[in-house]
Amino acid sequence: MSHSDFPDRLPARSSRKGFLDALKYDANGLVAIVSQDAKSKDVLMLAYADRNAVEKSLKTGLMHYYSRSRKKMWLKGESSGHVQKLVGMYVDCDGDAILAKVRQVKAACHMGYRSCFSFRIGKDGKMRVVGKKLFDPKEVYKK
């Protein structure tokens, strides 16, 4: 394997700290994370993580993100129980986006759909729901 097989912006690292240091965080200290069902390969959601959340995900094997609205780290599934177990983590050639292959308990979307991307857009802009609701948000988030 030659040196140029690795991205310039993300040289090969041999430690967790090295990897976390090498990520290219945006002005808010975040990287984007795409989560994908490790089995069906459906894309589940797009969220953001700070350094701490990426580290927690690697250490615990449960996906953690950073909420831009609540301005804090969260464990995916902390209220709903719908956690994401990390199966494999991948980083992109720019070092600013992560792909997390996961085992998703129940459903990823807070609206009850398996995937957050449950709304198909036609070329004419028409939206239609393509996902099936797997839970009732009113029940799950009532506490």
Next chain:
Amino acid sequence: MSHSDFPDRLPARSSRKGFLDALKYDANGLVAIVSQDAKSKDVLMLAYADRNAVEKSLKTGLMHYYSRSRKKMWLKGESSGHVQKLVGMYVDCDGDAILAKVRQVKAACHMGYRSCFSFRIGKDGKMRVVGKKLFDPKEVYKK
């Protein structure tokens, strides 16, 4: 289908303009776009698009993005010929991220890999290349 099947932040729209107006653009006027191979379901890349790029992608059937470094819209594949043909577009429950299922010509990554996410990170932070190079960037981008 009940009203609550659609996200509050992205009410059902019946036109392309309506959809483009309803997207939740960030402070820089961008939404995130995950592209996925429509056949293999591999995640290919994560990029950003402004309103104009989303519209162009829907209208032309070829994926367009917005380059944050060059500060302009670009047609994916404009230099390399490695275009992405749009098969289906999906929006997420927050209205700020798009999933584009595409037919990718050759490879998505500028380094020559099929997917930009060709670098696996172990729990210990160790990186290893998991993709195979499908082209030589020096050849493709020499002009």
